[in-house]
Amino acid sequence: MALEGLSKGIFRSLSFLKSRRTLDEAELREMTKSLRRALQEADFNVRQTKEIVERLESRMREEEPRTGITLQTHAMNILYTELVRILGPASQFRPQNSTLLLVGLYGQGKTTTTAKLAEWYRRRHGLRVAVIEADVHRPGAFAQLSQLLEGSNIQVYGEPETKDAATIVRNGLAATASADFVIVDTAGRHELDTELVEELDAIASLAQAEERWLVIDAQVGQAAGHVASSFHQLAGVTGIVVTKLDGTARGGGALSAVAATGAPIVHIGVGEQVKDLEKFESDRFISRLLGMGDIQGLIDLAPEDLDEEEALRLTQRLMSGRFTLNDMYKQMEMMAKVGTIDKLMSFLPGGMLGGMASASKAQKEAMQANLDKYRVIMDSMTTWEKNEPAKIKVDRVRRIARGAGVREKEVRELIGQWSRSRKMMKGMGGNRRLNKQMRQMMKDGDMDFDGDSLPF
Numbered sequence: 541m542a543l544e545g546l547s548k549g550i551f552r553s554l555s556f557l558k559s560r561r562t563l564d565e566a567e568l569r570e571m572t573k574s575l576r577r578a579l580q581e582a583d584f585n586v587r588q589t590k591e592i593v594e595r596l597e598s599r600m601r602e603e604e605p606r607t608g609i610t611l612q613t614h615a616m617n618i619l620y621t622e623l624v625r626i627l628g629p630a631s632q633f634r635p636q637n638s639t640l641l642l643v644g645l646y647g648q649g650k651t652t653t654t655a656k657l658a659e660w661y662r663r664r665h666g667l668r669v670a671v672i673e674a675d676v677h678r679p680g681a682f683a684q685l686s687q688l689l690e691g692s693n694i695q696v697y698g699e700p701e702t703k704d705a706a707t708i709v710r711n712g713l714a715a716t717a718s719a720d721f722v723i724v725d726t727a728g729r730h731e732l733d734t735e736l737v738e739e740l741d742a743i744a745s746l747a748q749a750e751e752r753w754l755v756i757d758a759q760v761g762q763a764a765g766h767v768a769s770s771f772h773q774l775a776g777v778t779g780i781v782v783t784k785l786d787g788t789a790r791g792g793g794a795l796s797a798v799a800a801t802g803a804p805i806v807h808i809g810v811g812e813q814v815k816d817l818e819k820f821e822s823d824r825f826i827s828r829l830l831g832m833g834d835i836q837g838l839i840d841l842a843p844e845d846l847d848e849e850e851a852l853r854l855t856q857r858l859m860s861g862r863f864t865l866n867d868m869y870k871q872m873e874m875m876a877k878v879g880t881i882d883k884l885m886s887f888l889p890g891g892m893l894g895g896m897a898s899a900s901k902a903q904k905e906a907m908q909a910n911l912d913k914y915r916v917i918m919d920s921m922t923t924w925e926k927n928e929p930a931k932i933k934v935d936r937v938r939r940i941a942r943g944a945g946v947r948e949k950e951v952r953e954l955i956g957q958w959s960r961s962r963k964m965m966k967g968m969g970g971n972r973r974l975n976k977q978m979r980q981m982m983k984d985g986d987m988d989f990d991g992d993s994l995p996f
């Protein structure tokens with residue numbers, strides 16, 4: 541996981557609050573001291589570190605934790621919101637007949653990122669993607685990119701013998717005209733100089749590239765902020781990819797410094813392989829960092845939107861791996877209470893509920909319609925059927941469909957949805973830290989639950 545060191549440091553500092561329900565000055569001081577160290581070790585700058593720690597401290601003093609919530613969980617919630625605030629909002633990039641130029645200094649990961657992005661948008665957005673290798677300085681760049689994308693469906697255009705980037709781009713665009721999304725890899729530089737700015741401008745206008753993304757290595761820590769802001773000002777970057785967040789202790793510094801320049805971080809690179817790319821969404825990123833699996837966010841909606849106790853109870857059921865249609869039904873009822881799926885979705889880990897969290901707006905609208913339909917279908921099921929959806933055979937499907945006035949296919953769709961959700965829940969049950977945290981939260985909250993159903 542990216543920023544593992546920071547994650548550990550935060551847990552260590554919050555452990556000073558133990559399972560307290562009243563604030564003890566000495567413990568609070570120990571905690572803030574330890575937290576300050578953790579943030580500095582992750583290379584957050586002095587000002588941001590100070591800001592986060594001071595805000596946590598004052599909010600701990602001023603805000604009462606909700607009933608049943610320990611100070612530790614309370615501190616975690618505050619820290620979550622503060623870190624998300626520092627890392628800024630998510631970018632809303634959606635490629636559509638677009639051309640993207642990747643730019644950056646030497647060895648930052650441009651070529652690797654070109655391949656990663658191509659695969660990402662092909663796979664997740666179902667787009668026809670092509671890449672153009674326009675780096676005429678690095679020997680073997682075309683071979684490198686071709687190799688990274690070997691066996692994929694992505695068209696790789698290059699002219700290893702041509703010495704003029706503009707020519708390659710011109711020919712490349714003609715050759716890839718049928719693609720929905722074209723990504724152009726460019727040559728690296730030592731520093732952002734006028735030559736680079738001019739070359740970028742030339743290629744960008746030639747390619748009519750509406751997107752120019754800067755690729756930047758997280759290992760440089762806070763210094764990434766300086767690079768990002770000069771590129772942002774001089775070359776007008778529209779997005780940033782922060783690479784090599786795996787295996788660097790300084791990633792927190794890179795992310796926060798880049799976010800502070802106001803240039804949106806669109807993706808992060810978390811490994812050398814083509815699949816090692818993530819979309820950067822600060823809320824998801826931070827909740828994972830804090831081991832919350834985003835469920836904390838869900839609980840944080842209480843009390844205005846959600847019955848906290850119900851949320852906890854349901855979460856515990858979800859974690860237990862015993863996940864019936866009734867549980868999914870309750871989950872839906874909760875969604876209805878929350879109002880819009882969108883709001884809830886922003887708190888669920890990606891992939892949960894069959895990938896609903898990463899759905900597009902249109903998909904979510906379709907989902908809302910589905911929920912209503914599921915409800916009707918489940919209303920014509922028996923309790924046993926809702927408990928054992930896997931055992932529902934053809935004749936029962938027929939009866940349920942008739943009772944609900946829907947087609948049999950729709951009943952099977954519901955069961956399929958349940959089956960995918962259950963798999964996802966099982967996956968979450970395997971997350972030991974999350975389990976431990978959930979158990980702690982439930983203990984702290986004095987929840988009464990059936991301990992037998994917990995797998996830990």
Ligand SMILES: Nc1nc2c(ncn2[C@@H]2O[C@H](COP(=O)(O)OP(=O)(O)OP(=O)(O)O)[C@@H](O)[C@H]2O)c(=O)[nH]1
Pocket residue numbers: 644645646647648649650651652653675678681727728729783784785786787808809810811812816
């Ligand atoms: N661990 C890790 N390594 C990465 C990541 N992204 C790229 N790399 C590695 O970083 C090195 C440089 O990556 P390239 O993609 O060649 O970088 P570049 O910016 O195209 O380099 P030049 O074309 O020479 O300027 C390679 O060894 C990559 O495997 C990442 O997210 N994590």
Ligand SMILES: [Mg+2]
Pocket residue numbers: 650651652675678681728
């Ligand atoms: Mg390269």
